[in-house]
Amino acid sequence: MSYRTTTLSTVLAEVVAPAAERTAREDRFPREAVAALGRAGVLGLTVARESGGGGLGLPEAVDVVARIARVCPATAAVLTSHFAAVAAVELCGGSWVREEIVAGRHLVGLALFEDGCGGRGEEGAYEGSCSVATRFADVVALRGRKRQVVAAGEADSYLWSSRPLAGPDGLTLWVVPAQVSDLFVPARPGGGGPRGSGTSTLYADPVLVPADVMLGRDGGGRDILLRGVRPWLPGPRAAADGALPGPGGRCAR
Structure with a gap:
């Protein structure tokens, strides 16, 4: 769909x-809104056209989010997180979620931010992780705690960062399905984000995922986050850089 058509307005x-109003008043996740945006093609807005998506970039996505924010800040926050995660998927040439995103059936959340690892604030998420990944044959166990996860317990998968499987330095990214066992939101979730956005802490204690849900190469996550995710998130660095992932900048495996 074209983001300028009457479809989004409808x-x-x-x-x-x-x-x-109910979303904000009851702190209720806007599931109906997300589903409707998926049916309208908005969730796949930034996926490449050759993969069936809208093929649009950051300026158009910002325009869409701004229009939604004027109506429902919670839905806009959810979509911002989703677009940022999709940018990483696209930079790496896709993953198992791409087809579902294009079909409007899949919402991706960001599970990147932690306390006490990699530095302070949002920038610390690009430098390191306290989360641990351990491989057993074709299965990886992920253990960690992420904060300020938008759509925690509501997304269909999460872009999750961890320490590399091999070596102490760097970051590795994973697209973790939401239905895996032992991935949970605590009974008293952490706050943050607009009411209704489902922003909370997310625990992996641990979760077992197939090794092939790794995004990019082991230890290569920092480059993916800096070039693919950071430009899509609000913040001083992203605003100052104003950079988009360069053409042809795909992930190495």
Whole structure:
């Protein structure tokens, strides 16, 4: 779909806006709004056209998010996190989630931020991780705690960062399915984010995933985050850089 067509306006008027007040008042995740945006093609807006997506970039996505934010800040926060995660998937040439994203059936969340690892604030997430990854044959055990995860317990998968399997330095990224056992939101979730955005802490205690859900190469996650994710997130560094992932900048494995 073209983001400038009446389709988005219709979804905003008929689905997002009517539920926005209840979303904020009841701190209720905007599931109906996300589903409607998926059906309208918005979740796949930034996936490459050759893969069936909208083929649009950061400026168009920012415009869409701004339009949604005027109606429902929670839905806009969810979509911002999703677009940032999809940017990493696209930079790496795709993953098992791409087809589902294009079909409008798959929401991706970011599980990157931690306390006490890699440095302070958002920038620390690009430098290191306390989360641990251990491989057993074709299965990897991920253990860690992520904070400020938008759509925690609501997304269909999460872009998760960990220490590399081999070596002490660097980051490795994984696309973790939400349905895996022992991935959970605590009974008293952490705050942050607009009410209704599902922003909370997310625990892996541990979770077992196939080794092939790794995104890019082991230890190569920092480059993916800096070139693929950071430009899509609000913050001083992203605003100052104003950079987009360069053409042809795909992940090495």
